[in-house]
């Protein structure tokens with residue numbers, strides 16, 4: 113059996129990387145002393161994966177952890193034990209037990225939804241221009257080089273609302289294993305040098321469907 | 330709150346988690362309810378500082394006090410430092426993002442000389458005047474401890490109080506006295522005068538230095554009746570009774586040593602003549618099996634670490650090492666925890682313990698013969714026989730190891746070309762032992778790494794009077810070695826000798842070096858131990874600007890009878906003993922391990938008969 117768990121990454125925990133998150137979860141699972149399946153070999157580790165890597169500096173309310181078990185464990189017990197050992201800023205909100213052959217959430221990932229605050233900027237016009245464009249090329253640094261990337265097809269929804277001095281953006285962007293648009297890239301294009309606060313709010317499958325149901329049908 | 334001003338900078342720096350704390354087991358208290366706030370500063374990056382065991386111990390001890398809050402502070406990496414300066418953000422603690430300036434006590438742990446500029450830079454970033462003389466009553470008290478506090482002179486201009494020796498009890502003494510004095514409304518000066526009389530505390534402002542006409546050091550004289558002529562180190566006789574954390578902070582981001590470490594012993598019985606730690610932390614004191622197993626169990630449960638490492642100056646000498654390794658493995662088998670043994674000595678009970686480590690974790694084997702020839706190893710009292718080393722290596726290769734690291738020093742006193750040639754020769758023999766193991770039995774991919782660092786004479790060692798080799802000599806020797814190091818399967822690494830040159834000056838430096846340090850930091854020196862930050866040219870300029878020369882310190886041969894700038898610090902080992910050892914070194918004469926023979930180093934004369942468990946056991 114496997115445990116799928118939805119968790120939040122907020123507070124000071126937004127500043128460590130995906131690799132750090134893996135290490136942190138591994139150690140939390142050890143502290144919680146749960147019946148987790150471990151790999152063989154000299155460095156045994158829990159067999160776990162995540163639906164999607166979250167960029168550093170972005171909060172999330174909807175991350176998904178997928179971990180294989182080697183014994184009986186109720187979802188409620190998992191949530192309670194883990195929340196007892198996780199640092200402030202990582203919090204499990206829901207868990208569901210699934211069969212081994214249940215599809216991996218990672219494989220179903222298609223889109224991610226974000227909410228972003230852009231401080232002291234009115235981005236309504238920039239957003240309209242962006243949506244009206246056919247192509248929208250930005251510079252993406254990758255492996256020491258900078259390459260051009262058309263991000264227009266990767267943005268499925270972009271909504272801006274003015275909130276006092278700031279703009280509140282709601283985004284829906286491509287987020288698969290192969291193609292993952294970091295919201296920062298779009299925000300930076302809309303508002304160069306701006307200051308943002310970004311939260312991931314949704315992880316979705318093809319066509320905006322939920323990845324899976326948190327309760328069994 | 331400061332965090333709101335720091336957060337916007339974080340997307341622009343490498344590894345932002347260095348600056349945000351919040352880790353598992355971080356101590357959380359309400360600063361407003363505290364009597365004493367202690368900023369524990371490590372003058373290097375987060376990754377380096379968080380790997381340091383002493384900091385974990387003292388963090389735990391201080392925070393056990395209900396009304397004391399000890400928070401961590403590290404040196405921001407250069408990218409963050411630039412942003413902090415640009416945005417007027419002062420140096421802050423990771424626990425509560427409080428400006429360091431707001432703390433009562435600001436304490437630095439001094440691990441190596443080449444972090445001194447970071448100490449000054451951190452004070453500057455904190456907005457605290459660097460010079461002790463310029464700090465008023467409202468500024469924090471700046472204190473320092475750690476191994477470099479045994480020769481604190483180069484830092485005397487900047488530090489109000491030094492703590493010399495074992496910190497466990499001493500640091501509590503400091504905060505308790507501080508609290509009591511402050512509640513009475515005492516001034517800094519009154520408090521420091523009081524501390525001057527307590528064991529292990531050195532208050533530099535109550536002493537005056539003097540020099541002869543040629544610039545040679547003459548004396549350090551107390552200027553107040555309260556200040557003792559010599560300061561005896563603080564000392565914890567019983568390691569089982571010494572407090573040890575039951576939880577370590579578990580960093581989110583990877584650090585240099587990211588595991589449970591157990592301090593199995595303090596001190597060392599070997600008496601290597603170049604080794605400062607071996608002299609400073611005498612006598613050797615072990616923790617018992619029961620204590621260590623209990624500490625391991627608590628730490629594994631509270632951290633979730635997957636590895637335990639055993640820490641001591643000479644791990645292999647722990648008297649019941651096989652039982653300990655076996656016991657820890659047994660205890661943690663079900664937790665899938667591995668046990669690793671760093672810094673194995675070549676003549677330890679390696680044979681017996683090899684099997685066990687192999688079962689759990691195959692780390693590469695480390696040997697430190699230090700010198701290439703038997704003669705020179707006798708000079709430095711590294712009582713290690715080549716045959717023994719090679720047999721151990723053979724054994725390890727046969728058991729499936731394929732990686733060996735060999736550590737050497739160049740520039741040791743009396744070194745000749747022949748001694749140098751012994752280094753590649755030994756590496757070659759190691760590879761031959763590998764190829765002698767039948768192909769099907771040995772692990773593929775031999776990796777022998779040889780490192781050669783430059784010898785730095787250190788205070789409180791028998792070589793404290795010796796000059797360092799000149800930079801040119803060291804560079805010539807390295808070149809010579811590189812030419813002789815074309816051996817299959819062997820990689821040769823050497824260290825930057827310029828850094829060792831400066832280290833030598835500061836290790837045996839006097840108070841006059843304070844102004845060089847200050848000048849170097851003003852010129853922009855910091856993170857000197859990091860290759861990409863080290864600016865030798867600026868250092869040389871700093872020396873020149875102050876009218877001093879690095880050479881005159883590093884290359885100095887002290888007269889055996891001359892006063893030394895660190896004579897006022899008493900580490901328990903007598904000067905007479907060091908001198909006897911120096912004389913034996915000249916004759917390449919060995920001093921056997923303390924477990925075989927007591928050499929009367931003076932520690933029992935200082936702390937009482939029976940205080941050395943090794944001498945006592947015999």
Ligand code: SF4
Nearest residue numbers: 923927928929930941
């Ligand atoms: S008292 Fe004797 S046995 Fe103990 S550390 Fe000193 S020399 Fe060694």
